[in-house]
Amino acid sequence: MKYGDLSHEELKNILMVEKNKYDEFKSMNLKYDMTRGKPASKQLALSDDMMSDKYIGDCKTSNGLDCRNYGILDGIPEIKKLFGDIFNVPAEQVIAGGNSSLNIMYDLLSAFMLLGTGQGAMPWVRQGEIKFICPVPGYDRHFAITERLGIKMINVDIHEDGPDMDYIESLVKNDPSIKGMWSVPKYSNPTGVVYSDEVIERLAKMKCAAEDFRIFWDDAYTVHMLEGEPAKQRSLIEACNTYGNPDRAIVFASTSKMTYPGAGIAALASSVENIKWFKQIYTIQTIGPNKINQLRHANYFGTYDNVIAHMRKHAEILKPKFDCVIRLFEEELKDCGILEWSNPKGGYFISVDTTYNCASEVVALAKNCGVLFTAAGSTFPYGKDPENKNIRIAPSLPPVDDLEAAIRVFCVCVKICSIEKLLENNNN
Numbered sequence: 001m002k003y004g005d006l007s008h009e010e011l012k013n014i015l016m017v018e019k020n021k022y023d024e025f026k027s028m029n030l031k032y033d034m035t036r037g038k039p040a041s042k043q044l045a046l047s048d049d050m051m052s053d054k055y056i057g058d059c060k061t062s063n064g065l066d067c068r069n070y071g072i073l074d075g076i077p078e079i080k081k082l083f084g085d086i087f088n089v090p091a092e093q094v095i096a097g098g099n100s101s102l103n104i105m106y107d108l109l110s111a112f113m114l115l116g117t118g119q120g121a122m123p124w125v126r127q128g129e130i131k132f133i134c135p136v137p138g139y140d141r142h143f144a145i146t147e148r149l150g151i152k153m154i155n156v157d158i159h160e161d162g163p164d165m166d167y168i169e170s171l172v173k174n175d176p177s178i179k180g181m182w183s184v185p186k187y188s189n190p191t192g193v194v195y196s197d198e199v200i201e202r203l204a205k206m207k208c209a210a211e212d213f214r215i216f217w218d219d220a221y222t223v224h225m226l227e228g229e230p231a232k233q234r235s236l237i238e239a240c241n242t243y244g245n246p247d248r249a250i251v252f253a254s255t256s257k258m259t260y261p262g263a264g265i266a267a268l269a270s271s272v273e274n275i276k277w278f279k280q281i282y283t284i285q286t287i288g289p290n291k292i293n294q295l296r297h298a299n300y301f302g303t304y305d306n307v308i309a310h311m312r313k314h315a316e317i318l319k320p321k322f323d324c325v326i327r328l329f330e331e332e333l334k335d336c337g338i339l340e341w342s343n344p345k346g347g348y349f350i351s352v353d354t355t356y357n358c359a360s361e362v363v364a365l366a367k368n369c370g371v372l373f374t375a376a377g378s379t380f381p382y383g384k385d386p387e388n389k390n391i392r393i394a395p396s397l398p399p400v401d402d403l404e405a406a407i408r409v410f411c412v413c414v415k416i417c418s419i420e421k422l423l424e425n426n427n428n
């Protein structure tokens, strides 16, 4: 029954029941943290065999380089090949680095600000105001980077097939200060959206007033399906090449959610020209990455097919957790008209929208009951969700029983806040 169609009395009765449930939960002194998309310890354990000495051997790469020593700026050949297969580009177009792709993104964006996007290009900080397109809801840490670097962010809505391309095309066509765009193209954080090939094609060929427009294509969840095969998707690098904008795409990923988030391997892929420029940047910064860890990962996985087989094991652990959240939403809130939720086929998050201006209260009420969710607003630039509706649910970390309790609390909080808003509006 749609809450919006209920009478004042009916709403008040439901509110009383839900408030009693809330008090009961509160008396249980619950303590659940659902704020970040961390893999559960069972998932981390899937990679423990990787710590075996056999994956290090004599510390030499296939072409005889000693991983214990300095050097090999762009990563060892076998890890570049593996990421090349993941990104669907030749290994020469890959740079493999340390443990964090976010760190590479921060670093590269800083370099564009200070040094420009290529040899002889004007640094962005010397070009006046710089703006970035931010599909929303999106990843809070992306937005934190652009905010930290003083880059103005422009919200663009995400639809089922990716960001609103009509709007993006109209923005970038005339404004040379729009220098780039964040994107999580597959199983997006937090919506789970998979960008369609048509959207990718339009991003690759759109006319940009800024010649040095760059798409930060964070393919963090590229092989992170919840069942079956990873979604097939057109390569942005290949599409940009086809449409004469080869340097537009920079693709990032890491093994953070394949092996260990604290001790994985991150990599980027881009055009031959860009890779040349990035190496010039990196050569001043470092003598080389942690090649022992790269060797460990490369030997452990060996092939792309083994990566996928490994990701299936993650999916077996993750899928029941996603199913649990969706089942509870359907059980508790279906047809109430007070919550919409995504039903992703991969990635780490479920995105929900409350009714107008409810999200921050839902999160606060849940917190007061011992259940922590990502702060409302954090899926938007500057932490400001203009409609105060979106909340990111991260089901990966807690065991299913804890998750079930946490989501039941969440549903009660959604009902209480929504009914209070409805009653308030009815009174006005």
Ligand SMILES: Cc1ncc(COP(=O)(O)O)c(C=O)c1O
Residues within 6 Å of the ligand: 037, 099, 100, 101, 102, 103, 139, 184, 189, 218, 220, 253, 254, 255, 256, 261, 266
């Ligand atoms: C979209 C996205 N990109 C990047 C990261 C972090 O990646 P890394 O561990 O490689 O720094 C996350 C982590 O949640 C993420 O959701």
